[in-house]
Amino acid sequence: MNNQVESLTYYSATKKYDLRFPTLKEDIDVDVVIIGGGFSGINTALELCEKGITNIAILEGRHLGYGGTGRNGGQVMAGIGHDLDAIKKHVGSEGLETIFKLSNMGAGIMRDRIAKYNIDADFCHGYAYLGSNKRQEKTLRSWLADFKAVAPDEEIEFYTGSDLKQIIGSDAYTCGIKHMGGGHVHSLNLLLGEAKAVSEYGAKIFENSQVLNVEYGDTVTVRTAMGSVKAKKMLWACDGFLNGLEPTLYPKTINTYAYQLMTEELSDELIERISPIRGAYSDIRPVIDYYRVTNENRLLFGSSTYFLEYIPSDLKAWNRKLMLNVFPYLKDVKIELAWGGPMACSANLFPQIGTIPGHKNVFYVQGYSGFGVTPSQIVCKVLAEGMVEGSSRYDLMSSIPHADIMGKDSMRNAIVSLAKCWHQVSGYWQGRR
Secondary structure, eight states: OOSOSOSOOHHHHSOOOOOOOOOOOSEEEEEEEEEOOSHHHHHHHHHHHHTTOOOEEEEOSSOTTOSGGGSSOOEEOSOSSSOGGGGHHHHHHHHHHHHHHHTTOHHHHHHHHHHHTTOOOOOEEEEEEEEOSHHHHHHHHHHHHHHHHHOTTSOEEEEEGGGGGGTOOOSSOSEEEEEEEEEEOOHHHHHHHHHHHHHHHTOEEESSOOEEEEEOSSSEEEEESSOEEEEEEEEEOOGGGOTTSSTTTGGGOEEEEEEEEEEOOOOHHHHHHHOTTOOEEEEOSSSOOEEEEOTTSOEEEEEOOSSSOOOOSOHHHHHHHHHHHHOGGGTTOOEEEEEEEEEEEOTTSSOEEEEETTEEEEEEEEOOTTOOTTHHHHHHHHHHHHHHTOOHHHHHHHTSOOOOOTTTTTTHHHHHHHHHHHHHHHHHHTTOO
């Protein structure tokens, strides 16, 4: 199965930074080597640079943003993981409270970076969490209290019935939360703007430099086809593209697939009808529909298969059917692009950070489970703390155990399908269906 279902996305078609980095063709020594040129690798590098550690090499096997960073929904939303209660038994009530407070930091980190480094990433405020029945309304009302508790200065409001048309032009929902602290972003331009800042600090970025071999020790040696890097510390930041390179990490996530479409440019009137707040949206079901409008007046719409794991034969038709369930009046709108690709899920659907057992200088981050755009900003800040000075936040997040997923290659479709079915059933009792 191909890691990348389609390579051309809205993001690659509208990127504003024409950055090109060389292939590694020499042997170099650095303080930190990072494998992976997505949000995890670049965000962590930027955090390290801001701490004064700039002798860094980043190795990307293809091009920056090739993975989930360059093909996601661009949603800027609150939270880390799918269900914080699932990790409560590992971190306790106080630990859960710390992580809950951390979970609201992502949008602020993103906004601060955009301002500090003058990044052109089309950041737009406005997010809505949507429900379609009484169970989901009850859940959303509890979320409302939580959102207001951690962000009392943000504009956060609850809507029901006909009032919902003030934030979303769809009859598919009965209730929703408008959260103006969230919103949406051009994720690839954000990544490339951050990469530009990293390179200006003096860190080295290499594209088309696939890692072939890694040797651990007090000094880590990473080899590619035409060069090598020796470093005091290392970070695995490959997520769904680890491909068995690190046998300790590889069994701890499993890939599922998500798919998006992009419409043609729409009229101002139609965009206003779809999204009075020009925002981003998602429902709260176990497998969500998510969508947003863009600066160019397009609609981006995405989802995953709800129960059975498979790759649709016609991505445009598959996504279009879901889009019309929400916006039937878009039936005559042309779909210009559709794409998809893998996202690495952990067993508890919570991001994983830590060090490789027996190798305190080898760090990792993976397993965003479909929610990586905003949480990666938070997780990588905490990870950089752990890589440099250490912190109680890093100790807390790295203490969460990570289960192996047996048979992830030979039985991937069956495992993911069973997990989705269980997720859907349990979602009913959790007020999310």
